[in-house]
Amino acid sequence: MACSLSWNPPDEMLAALDGRCFQPGWSAHAFGDLRRNPAVVAATLSDAAGTAAAFVCFALVAEEAEIHRFGVVPERRREGWGRKLLERVLQEAGRRGAATVFLEVRAGNEAAIRLYEACGFQAVARRAGYFADPPEDGAVLRCDLPPEGRRG
Numbered sequence: 001m002a003c004s005l006s007w008n009p010p011d012e013m014l015a016a017l018d019g020r021c022f023q024p025g026w027s028a029h030a031f032g033d034l035r036r037n038p039a040v041v042a043a044t045l046s047d048a049a050g051t052a053a054a055f056v057c058f059a060l061v062a063e064e065a066e067i068h069r070f071g072v073v074p075e076r077r078r079e080g081w082g083r084k085l086l087e088r089v090l091q092e093a094g095r096r097g098a099a100t101v102f103l104e105v106r107a108g109n110e111a112a113i114r115l116y117e118a119c120g121f122q123a124v125a126r127r128a129g130y131f132a133d134p135p136e137d138g139a140v141l142r143c144d145l146p147p148e149g150r151r152g
């Protein structure tokens with residue numbers, strides 16, 4: 001799969017991708033507010049034609065990273081884009097010194113949970129009523145990064 005990773009995409013691009021992946025999606029203003037934090041990193045993964053297929057927004061604090069938003073546009077799902085982006089995020093988080101990566105996902109999103117588990121995440125907690133619109137519990141997942149991939 002020919003692809004390219006772009007760091008620091010514009011908030012408007014993230015909002016457009018987010019709106020295609022989630023309802024309701026986040027606004028460009030919401031991404032801007034999040035990204036004012038210097039610990040937050042964002043990226044898009046694009047195909048050979050330069051069309052973004054997936055995006056991520058995550059924060060790195062000390063030895064922990066937390067994925068805030070992660071999505072693959074509907075027409076590109078089940079093609080490996082999510083796995084490719086998640087692998088790159090885990091590599092980058094480790095390169096930046098993270099030992100552990102966390103995320104929350106809708107407990108009923110079985111496809112996403114299978115992807116995360118295939119990339120080394122394990123369920124560690126459940127948050128009752130964590131998501132709204134529609135209401136749903138959140139599954140907290142954790143991935144411990146191997147020491148050899150981390151900054152020393």
